[in-house]
Amino acid sequence: MKELGEHEAIGELARIFHDVRQTLRASGVGLTVRLLAGEFPRSLPFLWETLRGNVETRAFEDAADHLRAEATGAASELAPLGARPQVRLGDSQAHRLRATLVLHHYLAPKLLVLAAAARAALQGARLGAVGASGERIERGVPARMVAMELESERPPDHRTRALFRAVRRAHRGQPLGDEIRALALWPSYLHAVWDALEPLAETPRYRDDCDRLARAADGVAHSLPFSISLQPAHLARLGDRASELVDRLARQQTQLAASTLNLALCLLEWDPVDVVRASPFPAATRAPLAREAA
Amino acid sequence: MDWRAYQQRQRIVELGDRYLSYLDQGEGAPVVLLHGIPTWGYLWDDLAARLDSRWRVLVPDLLGFGYSDKSDRFDRSISAQAEAVERWLDLLGIERATVVGHDLGGAVALRIGALRPERIERLCVMNTACYDAWPVEVMLQLGHPALTRLVSARTLSVLMQQGLRLGFHRAPPARLLAGLVAPYGTEVGKLSLVRDAVALDTNLTMELNALLPKIERETLVLWGEGDRFLPVQYGERLAADLPRARLIRLMRARHFVMHDRLDEVAELLELFLSRGLGALAPSMEVPEPAPKGSSGAGGPPPPSPPGLG
Numbered sequence: 391m392k393e394l395g396e397h398e399a400i401g402e403l404a405r406i407f408h409d410v411r412q413t414l415r416a417s418g419v420g421l422t423v424r425l426l427a428g429e430f431p432r433s434l435p436f437l438w439e440t441l442r443g444n445v446e447t448r449a450f451e452d453a454a455d456h457l458r459a460e461a462t463g464a465a466s467e468l469a470p471l472g473a474r475p476q477v478r479l480g481d482s483q484a485h486r487l488r489a490t491l492v493l494h495h496y497l498a499p500k501l502l503v504l505a506a507a508a509r510a511a512l513q514g515a516r517l518g519a520v521g522a523s524g525e526r527i528e529r530g531v532p533a534r535m536v537a538m539e540l541e542s543e544r545p546p547d548h549r550t551r552a553l554f555r556a557v558r559r560a561h562r563g564q565p566l567g568d569e570i571r572a573l574a575l576w577p578s579y580l581h582a583v584w585d586a587l588e589p590l591a592e593t594p595r596y597r598d599d600c601d602r603l604a605r606a607a608d609g610v611a612h613s614l615p616f617s618i619s620l621q622p623a624h625l626a627r628l629g630d631r632a633s634e635l636v637d638r639l640a641r642q643q644t645q646l647a648a649s650t651l652n653l654a655l656c657l658l659e660w661d662p663v664d665v666v667r668a669s670p671f672p673a674a675t676r677a678p679l680a681r682e683a684a
Numbered sequence: 685m686d687w688r689a690y691q692q693r694q695r696i697v698e699l700g701d702r703y704l705s706y707l708d709q710g711e712g713a714p715v716v717l718l719h720g721i722p723t724w725g726y727l728w729d730d731l732a733a734r735l736d737s738r739w740r741v742l743v744p745d746l747l748g749f750g751y752s753d754k755s756d757r758f759d760r761s762i763s764a765q766a767e768a769v770e771r772w773l774d775l776l777g778i779e780r781a782t783v784v785g786h787d788l789g790g791a792v793a794l795r796i797g798a799l800r801p802e803r804i805e806r807l808c809v810m811n812t813a814c815y816d817a818w819p820v821e822v823m824l825q826l827g828h829p830a831l832t833r834l835v836s837a838r839t840l841s842v843l844m845q846q847g848l849r850l851g852f853h854r855a856p857p858a859r860l861l862a863g864l865v866a867p868y869g870t871e872v873g874k875l876s877l878v879r880d881a882v883a884l885d886t887n888l889t890m891e892l893n894a895l896l897p898k899i900e901r902e903t904l905v906l907w908g909e910g911d912r913f914l915p916v917q918y919g920e921r922l923a924a925d926l927p928r929a930r931l932i933r934l935m936r937a938r939h940f941v942m943h944d945r946l947d948e949v950a951e952l953l954e955l956f957l958s959r960g961l962g963a964l965a966p967s968m969e970v971p972e973p974a975p976k977g978s979s980g981a982g983g984p985p986p987p988s989p990p991g992l993g
């Protein structure tokens with residue numbers, strides 16, 4: 391699997407990355423988009439332009455908010471991770487770590503909706519809810535969102551390298567989720583989280599929660615206001631196979647469902663459940679253009 | 685201490701939408717230590733430990749550096765940094781402080797001294813950016829936007845360590861070099877450094893020229909004589925332009941004078957902080973330290989330079 395780093399993008403892909411960040415309201419594009427850019431660079435611009443109209447809507451934001459709330463509810467009924475008490479963090483470290491968790495907690499459900507919608511459209515589902523509002527939300531990275539800083543996939547610290555290998559094994563070779571690479575900047579904390587998550591992830595309850603989230607993403611994808619037409623034939627003309635793209639999106643959907651749940655689990659050690667359930671960056675409505683208002 | 689332990693001791697303050705990490709140790713009159721580029725507060729760790737038994741030592745990571753905010757959307761010029769330092773001091777309830785700056789941090793210190801003298805008790809600048817001495821060539825290269833695509837974070841870390849070594853008279857300990865580049869080892873850290881470098885603006889030090897003669901606060905100008913980045917002649921200019929300044933050149937020292945001559949820098953600062961310029965001889969040189977063990981080898985120890993007990 392090949393991802394395109396944000397710093398590596400040039401030309402059209404750099405433009406797409408910028409637009410993704412602005413539209414998703416995040417300081418990074420996320421693993422899903424980086425993978426698509428790395429593996430399907432010709433199709434990503436077409437894919438994004440097709441989905442974008444929905445992504446910038448209140449309905450999309452609400453769909454992600456719904457998944458976040460669902461994940462928080464599920465997480466609150468699982469046993470606490472117990473990671474935070476095991477680690478000694480200074481004020482600055484704690485502040486930045488929490489802010490990083492919040493960033494990914496905001497973004498992961500949005501990418502989950504995106505992956506679900508794209509996959510469903512490619513598989514011929516009719517998306518576009520009749521009567522749904524096309525109200526749009528503001529663009530731009532929230533002022534207080536931290537930069538999306540990720541540890542290298544090959545970190546200098548040997549313990550973290552070993553943990554990365556363990557995570558990849560547990561996820562059957564899937565690329566590391568962004569939350570793993572982000573938390574690797576606080577290696578002791580990440581190790582404590584992984585020590586708690588690894589056995590938890592084997593439990594039927596956890597797996598059921600992840601499955602429910604992934605299916606919920608399928609459900610909310612159908613609530614998006616605008617129809618999406620993603621024709622496999624068009625992708626073929628661009629040189630990509632729809633079946634491969636569908637497979638990648640399906641795997642991402644599974645991974646993102648788990649990430650969304652894991653982030654809620656982590657954040658419940660920092661904030662009350664009502665705070666974790668709510669959107670950390672509520673989006674204002676975008677003022678309509680004059681011609682739209684008319 | 686190890687840079688990870690240093691990081692763990694940092695506190696944090698929110699400056700509007702930005703955040704600033706800093707160290708706060710010791711008690712007494714406040715002394716602020718401002719680092720330069722491409723370092724962070726960890727630069728001052730050894731010196732801070734010498735001062736904190738008698739002074740409250742405050743060491744911020746400037747915005748865009750270290751473990752302060754490194755997001756890609758704010759002004760990193762020395763004027764913005766000076767304002768941020770002032771807001772940070774406001775939040776800590778500190779009205780006046782002695783401000784010590786190195787490199788870019790020295791330019792920030794001079795700017796505060798020139799524009800907000802009421803915030804300054806005393807000033808000390810070490811191998812500081814000033815006049816048109818900066819940006820140096822390597823910073824001009826670092827600030828090019830294309831660098832973010834051409835060089836990986838890991839490669840840049842290696843290059844940075846090689847470049848930083850040129851700022852030391854003797855090879856620094858590996859833990860210090862590793863620590864100085866640690867915050868910049870991710871793509872975000874790398875990008876932040878690139879943005880920091882492109883924000884280096886000669887105009888912002890040149891516009892202070894007319895104000896330097898009006899800085900009434902005592903200013904100690906310390907300079908590692910062998911600095912290849914910022915030649916000592918700029919220290920001479922500063923000492924001439926500042927009405928209440930003293931230049932002390934330290935031999936066998938380069939850009940990172942606080943490491944090359946830690947003992948002497950600490951002692952000079954302690955004298956300056958406790959007794960002012962009057963405790964120091966006019967325009968002096970601090971020769972290379974005597975080799976260890978030479979004082980017991982027959983003759984009397986060499987006389988200490990004036991101002992160093």
